[in-house]
Amino acid sequence: MHGLHNLRHLRRFFVLAALIGMLMLTACSGADGRTIGQAPSHGTELTPSQQADADEMDNPAQDAGEHAQDPEQPTTEAGQDEHEGTPPEEPNPQEDEHMDREADALEAIRTRYDITDPASIAVLVNKTYGLPEDYEPDDLVKVDIPFVYQDDSVHSLRQVAADALVEMFAAAKEDGIELAGVSGYRSYAIQKMLYEKYAARDGQEAADKYSARPGHSEHMTGLAMDVAELSGRCAARNCFADTEEAKWLAEHAHEFGFIIRYPLGKEEITGYQYEPWHLRYVGVELAQILYENDWTMEEFFLPESVNAVNMNG
Numbered sequence: 001m002h003g004l005h006n007l008r009h010l011r012r013f014f015v016l017a018a019l020i021g022m023l024m025l026t027a028c029s030g031a032d033g034r035t036i037g038q039a040p041s042h043g044t045e046l047t048p049s050q051q052a053d054a055d056e057m058d059n060p061a062q063d064a065g066e067h068a069q070d071p072e073q074p075t076t077e078a079g080q081d082e083h084e085g086t087p088p089e090e091p092n093p094q095e096d097e098h099m100d101r102e103a104d105a106l107e108a109i110r111t112r113y114d115i116t117d118p119a120s121i122a123v124l125v126n127k128t129y130g131l132p133e134d135y136e137p138d139d140l141v142k143v144d145i146p147f148v149y150q151d152d153s154v155h156s157l158r159q160v161a162a163d164a165l166v167e168m169f170a171a172a173k174e175d176g177i178e179l180a181g182v183s184g185y186r187s188y189a190i191q192k193m194l195y196e197k198y199a200a201r202d203g204q205e206a207a208d209k210y211s212a213r214p215g216h217s218e219h220m221t222g223l224a225m226d227v228a229e230l231s232g233r234c235a236a237r238n239c240f241a242d243t244e245e246a247k248w249l250a251e252h253a254h255e256f257g258f259i260i261r262y263p264l265g266k267e268e269i270t271g272y273q274y275e276p277w278h279l280r281y282v283g284v285e286l287a288q289i290l291y292e293n294d295w296t297m298e299e300f301f302l303p304e305s306v307n308a309v310n311m312n313g
Contacts, residue, residue: 148232161281254291
């Protein structure tokens with residue numbers, strides 16, 4: 001009996017040991033039922049997270065500087081123009097007709113002015129076009145404005161320009177801008193004296209950039225006036241460009257028939273340096289056209305010559 005009893009205890013011991021061994025093997029297995037390091041069998045179904053891990057192991061990450069192409073981004077073959085096949089813009093007959101009408105209107109205005117007649121308000125005076133040595137306007141009047149200098153030999157303008165200048169000075173004063181005249185009409189003799197003085201002082205090449213030779217000065221037309229601020233501190237000097245007076249003139253002079261005759265950036269066209277103080281009367285109609293189109297008199301009346309200058313420049 002004791003032998004049989006011991007045999008039963010021994011059998012229970014072996015069963016218990018076997019169960020403990022199985023439990024230990026289970027603890028050493030992965031969550032998917034495989035031993036650590038053991039590849040899954042082909043029949044094993046992976047969870048989504050396990051599949052992602054497996055894909056990452058099979059497809060190493062790209063370098064930080066490389067980016068996968070956006071599938072929605074259109075691609076073009078090498079050498080293919082992505083704009084190839086875009087139809088050209090069709091001509092707009094209405095727009096062309098409008099431009100033609102504008103060109104015709106400007107041409108009609110252009111032909112109304114005589115740029116070679118000294119008595120014309122549109123007379124063109126520059127390094128090429130000049131005035132007769134004995135020319136003097138027959139309607140010169142003293143301009144009723146304050147002047148920087150008391151030499152009244154240069155205080156005159158033609159009547160139409162004088163009236164417009166007085167009106168402009170009054171409008172400027174209403175805006176808090178006080179202007180003064182510097183130099184108006186100059187005779188051939190006065191211009192000759194000034195030019196020779198400047199050429200002797202600075203050399204002819206330098207003088208030609210800021211002073212006209214006798215017979216080629218706009219001041220001789222009686223339609224040009226140099227202006228300054230009331231104090232005259234920057235009279236006919238570059239510092240005038242930075243004054244409130246110069247800014248007001250640049251914005252409003254055309255409303256009274258005046259233009260800045262030698263504007264900035266047009267030196268190759270006019271032949272003279274920038275002079276924000278040099279006003280030329282051409283009448284309201286022409287001044288408005290030149291102002292709106294940023295043209296000089298040369299650009300409006302002699303476009304072909306200006307184009308030649310630009311090409312050579």
